[in-house]
Amino acid sequence: MSIESVMREIEIESSSGKKFLPIVGPVKGNFLYMLAKVSQAKTVLDVGTLTGYSALLMTKAVGTKGKVTTIENDKNYYDEAVRNFKKAKAKNIIPKFGDATELLKKMPENKFDIIFLDIWKEGYVQVLDNCVRVLKKNGLLIADNVMWEEEPLKKWREAIFNHKKIVSFLVPLADGMSVSMKS
Numbered sequence: 405m406s407i408e409s410v411m412r413e414i415e416i417e418s419s420s421g422k423k424f425l426p427i428v429g430p431v432k433g434n435f436l437y438m439l440a441k442v443s444q445a446k447t448v449l450d451v452g453t454l455t456g457y458s459a460l461l462m463t464k465a466v467g468t469k470g471k472v473t474t475i476e477n478d479k480n481y482y483d484e485a486v487r488n489f490k491k492a493k494a495k496n497i498i499p500k501f502g503d504a505t506e507l508l509k510k511m512p513e514n515k516f517d518i519i520f521l522d523i524w525k526e527g528y529v530q531v532l533d534n535c536v537r538v539l540k541k542n543g544l545l546i547a548d549n550v551m552w553e554e555e556p557l558k559k560w561r562e563a564i565f566n567h568k569k570i571v572s573f574l575v576p577l578a579d580g581m582s583v584s585m586k587s
């Protein structure tokens with residue numbers, strides 16, 4: 405199957421409401437895709453794989469010469485994502501099973517052009533410093549759902565605007581995305 409067909413299958417499954425499948429979706433997905441394309445990103449880190457939708461989207465953007473590393477800590481989602489990557493013949497995705505906070509600590513600095521952060525929201529602030537560390541200079545950290553009123557998102561907005569190594573802004577697209585550039 406093509407990458408697009410596998411993504412479409414995930415979109416249909418997500419919108420059917422039969423199971424909880426909170427994917428980034430096609431609208432915010434287009435924005436992510438556009439940022440990856442215009443910045444000519446080749447190395448992407450996708451934090452929060454679920455069943456692989458955002459990783460597949462990013463693999464389309466980076467092309468066959470790029471690499472997408474994706475992190476998931478739920479074994480069922482991880483296994484389903486790996487099956488979806490095989491189905492889509494997406495060979496340049498590197499799936500990693502484990503907790504994002506721990507895996508990020510072990511990654512080398514200045515490695516990624518783009519990081520898409522989309523884990524459970526209590527984890528956002530916890531991974532911020534390491535996301536910035538592994539991001540290349542002028543690289544982009546994009547986080548999803550950032551306009552929610554919940555405490556973890558309030559703390560996220562505060563943290564990104566007070567962080568010394570990034571310049572950030574909020575994009576009021578659906579429930580919001582933040583875009584931060586490492587300076």
Ligand SMILES: C[S@@+](CC[C@H](N)C(=O)[O-])C[C@H]1O[C@@H](n2cnc3c(N)ncnc32)[C@H](O)[C@@H]1O
Binds near residue numbers: 454456457
């Ligand atoms: C909102 S979903 C990700 C959706 C995905 N980015 C997409 O668009 O298809 C969040 C995922 O992050 C995973 N997750 C939550 N906290 C995590 C953590 N600390 N480390 C790794 N994965 C985590 C969850 O199990 C879930 O699959």
